[in-house]
Amino acid sequence: MKFLSAALLLGLATPALSSCPYLASLSDDSPQRQLTLKTENTKSRTEQVELADLQAVKKDIVELLHSSDPKWPSDYDNYGPFFVRLAWHCTGSYRTSDGRGGCDGGRQRFDPERSWDDNTNLDKARSLLAPIKEKYGLSLSWGDLFVLAGTTAIEDMGGPVLGFCAGREDDDDGSASLPLGPTAEQEILAPCETNGECEEPLGSTTVGLIYVNPEGPMGQPDADRSAPQVRDTFERMAMNDTETVALIGGGHAFGKTHGACPSGPGLPPNEDEENPWSGECGSGVGVDAFTSGFEGPWTTQPTQWDNEYFQSLLNYKWDSWIGPGGHNQWQVRKEQNVTAPSGPAADGDGSQDIMMLTSDISLTRDPAYLKIVKEYASSLSSFENQFSHAWYKLTSRDMGPVTRCKGSMVPPAQEFQYPLPPTPPSSSLPDFSKVRASLANLLSSNAVSASSLTTLAWNCASTFRSTDYLGGCNGARILFSPGKDWSINSDSEDTLKALQSIKDTYGESLSWSDLIVLAGTVALEFSGADKMRFCGGRTDASDGLGWSYLTPKITGSLSDDSNILIDEISKLGLTAGEYVAILGAVHSLGDLPGDYVGQWTSDPFTVDNEYFKNILDLPFTLYENRQYKAEGEEIYALKTDMLIREIPELSSKAYDYAADEDYFKGELKNAWVKIMNADRFDIEGREEEY
Ligand code: HEM
CATH class of the missing domain: 1.10.520.10 (Peroxidase; domain 1)
Structure with a gap:
């Protein structure tokens, strides 16, 4: 009892x-x-206060995007990709099985979510946004701010945006996320015998990750077996194949993975509240950052929207290898006449070869996914149409009917x-x-x-x-x-x-x-x-x-x-x-x-x-x-x-x-x-x- x-x-x-x-x-x-x-x-009192001027908030976000704080310097002089990941991880916890998760409530600020492995270093993203939250106070919820930051970043980097549904109401604690785990509540309501092979009602294969292990099932770089896991887990979020491929390719059009050396990110907030994820490679920041333990960008222009991700998946042969962070990742096959394309290094000094994760490569191993990858590689407009709708769905799904959406940027009701x-x-x-x-x-x-x-x-x-x-x-x-x-x-x-x-x-x-x-x-x-x-x-x-x-x-x-x-x-x-x-x-x-x-x-x-x-x-x-x-x-x-x-x-x-x-x-x-x-x-x- x-x-x-x-x-x-x-x-x-x-x-x-x-x-x-x-x-x-x-x-x-x-x-x-x-x-x-x-x-x-x-709930905090945000719902009782008139909504902030969202255009003014966006302006402040854009200014922040192009700044760099020495405590956590921006990669490529742009926090855009970081904020896209923040918004994705805040919203991507949503699961259809019981409607739990999602960014409404802004519970990524609290345990258990804030200490999830997949949320490593997102405390820094939230800290960067804190002055904007403070400026707008109760007229802007944390949940709205996280999603608007990611959405504004996509737009600022040239990506397609359908709109924005404001009106998230912040929770005062993380208790509504306890069933997501890892907690006693989750073990009772949704036990997972083998972490890495979790099933519904859980939303992910692994408690503490948003969807699947990027390295492959149970850490094995097996792209063939990764594809069914990607499909299964995205379906638990109500995403079909075209939405799933658009979201992964659209997200990974931006930014990079961080795994400078094998030493790790340091302790999570629930174990080191004062200095969580201090980073144990060199300075721990910038080119020395360790987040996921993978290392490198997906594209040669990681702060610019395009469909290069899909073209690279198709145009190169990819081999798995152990990256500098000690994890299995994928590089362009070293063959005569093929030089791995490079993007800029995170600090703008030199260059870095593009990479893929096992979960990315899996999109070419499943026939249905491969067809969609080809479609998006050849048609930017088809990709843009699917991505803008899928991003809006990802970020708004837990908000319920359109009648709950507030603000001046709400698109017409979606299916x-x-x-x-x-x-x-x-x-x-x-x-x-x-x-x-x-x-x-x-x-x-x-x-x-x-x-x-x-x-x-x-x-x-x-x-x-x-x-x-x-x-x-x-x-x-x-x-x-x-x-x-x-x-x-x-x-x-x-x-x-x-x-x-x-x-x-x-x-x-x-x-x-x-x-x-x-x-x-x-x-x-x-x-x-x-x-x-x-x-x-x-x-x-x-x-x-x-x-x-x-x-x-x-x-x-x-x-x-x-x-x-x-x-x-x-x-x-x-x-x-x-x-x-x-x-x-x-x-x-x-x-x-x-x-x-x-x-x-x-x-x-x-x-x-x-x-x-x-x-x-x-x-x-x-x-x-x-x-x-x-x-x-x-x-x-x-x-x-x-x-x-x-x-x-x-x-x-x-x-x-x-x-x-x-x-x-x-x-x-x-x-x-x-x-x-x-x-x-x-x-x-x-x-x-x-
Ligand atoms: C970064 C995995 C889907 C957006 C990353 C990183 C990993 C990862 C391991 C590196 C984190 C780091 O070391 O900094 C995955 C997996 C996915 C997935 C396994 C699903 C199969 C998505 C989706 C989006 C997205 C759907 C957005 C629509 C991003 C962005 C970054 C990123 C923007 C770069 C962050 C930065 O540059 O700081 N992802 N991801 N990802 N992901 Fe994903």
């Missing part, structure tokens, strides 16, 4: 509760209480943002009090059960992930695959059919997503919950792609696990008390879903606190090897319910609710409204229209 308290401190963003007139117009008299899951107070039709003006929305009445009539006539409406709304809204802002009921993606096919939604088709008559009555003016949320809300009220606020204006998606990565991990089956449940609550952005209140309400009503049998309470038509008393007090035993039954009672439960009583942070809330029904209902009301509106980024700043 030791882990549980740590896991409850995972510290993820609480879903924003957008302002909405429907919310504001009703008084909120429910009791406020300190929340138990630490989802609050992990990876799963755009929804715009929120309609309030004048075109239905009179929701009439829709409420229609729903109440439907319930009174027994055409549909309160239980099925409540479950539908919860299953729809609880897809939300506070980690990358995917999911939620806005869009009504529960109508489409993959969501409608999930086992937890086996009853949803019938419930949607029951709602069809109301949908037909209001036509276009009423979206399915508003109808589903309002139906669940009215059903709870109809069954005895307090009156709840509703904010209309959701719109419907035309497919279910936005839910591709959101397959539920808690289903009620015996495989439900306490660690996974805690992780799921954390991802939802709910506190322990909020989750327990909602689950208690949904499980107060109706029968157990799908193929399970029985009901949770003696009165399955009423939302009250009997559910909590039952799961806390009754002697449940395994029933038919798939669910639970209370001995001597016709009361049943799922594994999830048993976890509520097992996990102390959850059971403690269950005790509170069992003891005080009014308190439960007040908490339920707040929690329900919070999760139903967690994805309503669409109306921020447009409150006047509603």
Whole structure:
């Protein structure tokens, strides 16, 4: 149980509760209480302050790019490549498996990320940027600054840039990155038997690296075996082949690797806070720098955008050798009539031969990658088009829908943002009090059960992930695959059919997503919950792609696990008390879903606190090897319910609710409204229209 308290401190963003007139117009008299899951107070106040003038920030960044600090001199008199690596390593930790990682939160400043091997010497990049952060203060988050520095550097070196999505909110600590490892949380949630061969949900093959070992699988210079690892790990970041090749070749159009001698970089920040990565080759800086232990530039013009990287991959024969830093890297084959092309030395004094990493060479060993390398080597415009889009996706993917992007440089919504039709003006929305009445009539006539409406709304809204802002009921993606096919939604088709008559009555003016949320809300009220606020204006998606990565991990089956449940609550952005209140309400009503049998309470038509008393007090035993039954009672439960009583942070809330029904209902009301509106980024700043 030791882990549980740590896991409850995972510290993820609480879903924003957008302002909405429907919310504001009703008084909120429910009791406020300190929340138990630490989802609050992990963000700094950047989100509450007007965004900095990004053009002014860019100007300051460009000035910094062309400077050189003797404490960490710039290579080729340009910090551009260094900042591109900073932005890539900050954003590239993103993984689709749980939406964690990415630069939103700016957690590369904290452990565990700041001490990752792959982030060696990036403390210097962050220090160089610190005066700019100080100048703009709360109007510029660290996360935005890191990404803007990399993006501005690409532009300044002649590369193509699609735009910039600002609005990252800094975390106050690195706790939201604990599941990325290396930590106890990661070992419990995503253990990796052989570091170097890690699988999903981890984003990389190696904990502490962004994606793959540059030297090759387990440090072997085997480019053939490196290619599948590159593909596998970039897919875990939602990148396809064309994006992957564009990103690697675009990144390595710039800069160099650093491995002046085999002595190493020194100790990471978690072992030497005062002087991390002091560098153990000569002066430790400039041409003596040791970062990765590889040495040399990829191209002859390392501060200028071009497609030379791809041409060199194709035009030369490459051999592996042990470089000056003691690692396997690749050099142009020494043949008669072929001289290895050279770029300038980092300090501008002399020249240095170009090089490749095993992971670079792997792009010529896989037939699909090779085709793309040839395409980019021959067509700069195709390369530029793919790179600019892939870079924007890389850097913005964890920001969620385009409606979360701020600033003057936001490009049109991209496919990876799963755009929804715009929120309609309030004048075109239905009179929701009439829709409420229609729903109440439907319930009174027994055409549909309160239980099925409540479950539908919860299953729809609880897809939300506070980690990358995917999911939620806005869009009504529960109508489409993959969501409608999930086992937890086996009853949803019938419930949607029951709602069809109301949908037909209001036509276009009423979206399915508003109808589903309002139906669940009215059903709870109809069954005895307090009156709840509703904010209309959701719109419907035309497919279910936005839910591709959101397959539920808690289903009620015996495989439900306490660690996974805690992780799921954390991802939802709910506190322990909020989750327990909602689950208690949904499980107060109706029968157990799908193929399970029985009901949770003696009165399955009423939302009250009997559910909590039952799961806390009754002697449940395994029933038919798939669910639970209370001995001597016709009361049943799922594994999830048993976890509520097992996990102390959850059971403690269950005790509170069992003891005080009014308190439960007040908490339920707040929690329900919070999760139903967690994805309503669409109306921020447009409150006047509603
Ligand atoms: C540098 C590996 C993908 C941008 C490096 C270095 C390594 C490396 C080992 C040398 C660090 C040092 O010693 O200073 C890899 C691997 C990748 C990958 C294994 C994936 C298979 C990318 C991507 C980008 C990128 C996707 C950006 C889009 C850069 C830049 C540098 C760099 C700009 C030069 C930094 C400097 O000059 O200070 N990379 N990288 N890399 N990487 Fe990558």
